[in-house]
Amino acid sequence: MNPVMKQMIEKSVATFVQAFLSVFVVTDMSSAKTALASAVAAGLSVVKSWASTKVGDPGSTNLGS
Numbered sequence: 001m002n003p004v005m006k007q008m009i010e011k012s013v014a015t016f017v018q019a020f021l022s023v024f025v026v027t028d029m030s031s032a033k034t035a036l037a038s039a040v041a042a043g044l045s046v047v048k049s050w051a052s053t054k055v056g057d058p059g060s061t062n063l064g065s
Helices: 003-027 031-055
Strands: none
Touching (some): 003 031
């Protein structure tokens, strides 16, 4: 697997889990709404990671690299 794709997947999964747990614990929303909010956050993470490859180092999803 491409290292950049692996980084994108890792970051989006971590963002999904963090968003899901924070929304679920803090607001106690229903699971469907929490999952949707988490999916949006994970999607934004993928967009940011992709954009980072265009601005910074093409071999990394880190914006500062």
